[in-house]
Amino acid sequence: MTRSATIVWFRLDLRLEDNPALTAALERGGAVIPVFIWAPSDEEPWAPGAASNWWLAQSLRRLAESLEAKGSRLVVRRGGVLETLRALIRDTGASAIHWNRRYEPRVVERDGIVEQALRRDGVEVGTFNAALLFEPREIATKVGGPFKVFTPFYNACLRMPPSAKPRRAPRDVPAPSRWPRSDAVASLGLEPKVEWAAGIRASWTPGEKGAARALKHLLDDVVEGYPAGRDRPGIEGTSRLSPHLHFGEIGPRAVWSTVKAYAGVDARGALARGGEAFLRQLVWREFAHHLLFHFPHTSDRPLRPEFERFPWRRDAKALSAWQKGRTGYPMVDAGMRQLWTTGWMHNRVRMIAASFLVKDLLLPWQEGARWFWDTLVDADLANNTMGWQWTAGCGADAAPYFRVFNPVAQGERYDPEGEYVRRHVPELSALPARFVHAPWRAPAGTLYAAAVGIGESYPRPIVDHGAARTAALAAYGRIKKNR
């Protein structure tokens, strides 16, 4: 006796492996109807940005292909989620719907409404965890509250029982006798009308297979040297898993168990071979989700209320120079141009570029968060929010206010040969290493030989870092509590 069909509503879980909503649908028996619904207005003011949308289009195509290889399809629709699901239930006779949970405040709210309405309709609703090692409510302090400091959060995670082993992708996915209509991915308008995605396309392979390849690359070439390599933007020292994790093309459980098995344990019981350092980063992703879930206003407003009074400047010209990578500080500009051309920025450089916007230019962190949101292929509300608030000093466990990154010193320390700068700021590529992070210090003859014209081919610094630092410290001093 086969049961009636189950709809699997795909969202940020665009994979077949270790996908609990899908697995449970298969275990339930009967046909499975995989669905994706494009409803960006539900997520305003944080509807996905342009780079995210590009990635999404590719990832949906890859998912559809994988489903077709299993004898199934991906039904794509646009518009109101509840109306669409109800129509699909009506058309297919499905009696159940499964999805994997998301944790962004607006989405939690929307999903709650959808779930209640469908249950009232008599539909069986099942929701699952695919996106996190530990969901926001699973980790709590001894008195039951959310954590605001990373280290105790991390320790609490390590005390948790290990999560279940990731499930394999199904062999096949039983199709319904008749498929509901589907829109084409191309009709969703996710891809640019003007061709700007060439650099992004050249840098990434969206989809579950691309994610698996990135994980293999992490094990083969990255983890071993991760503790130091992750801070070197000139080399491939990071996992580059972030967009794959954001779109759920791979799950954190699979990453965790694979890295752990690879790294092994040293004599003192600690994870060896860079494993600890990498998995810590994975827990930072968990912490970001924990924070946004428990402090849902923080995507727009500071966690520390005194920062509501911070004297941010308005300066459209400075903001535009930062966005375009024309601040005159090579490390900042290289980062901003890497972001623009590849849809991604190395984490070390994100901190440098973000610190520059917030502390050197005294522009509001929300402006930076907005720009990153639109340009990053890994734009993730939880991670983006936590990162910007950390840099600005207004978030959980944030950098102390006097911690102002020096873009020249950071460049010299983490990109000593200037490879990273040369790659992304080609007009400086002929400068010797000792001037590549501060070209204005180079003698005229050196500049001439390298064909660099300060204020011509490459901008003069738009602010003096030393003076900017003093101004930032003064501004932060003014919002201190006891003054």
Added chain:
DNA sequence: TTTTGAGTTGTTCGA
């Protein structure tokens, strides 16, 4: 309730 120890990623200055 009170106490205690601690807190991702830095910079600058002076010895």
Added chain:
DNA sequence: GTCGAACAACTCAAA
């Protein structure tokens, strides 16, 4: 060039 201290006070989390 290298090293340690100062930068400031606050809040968190657990005992």
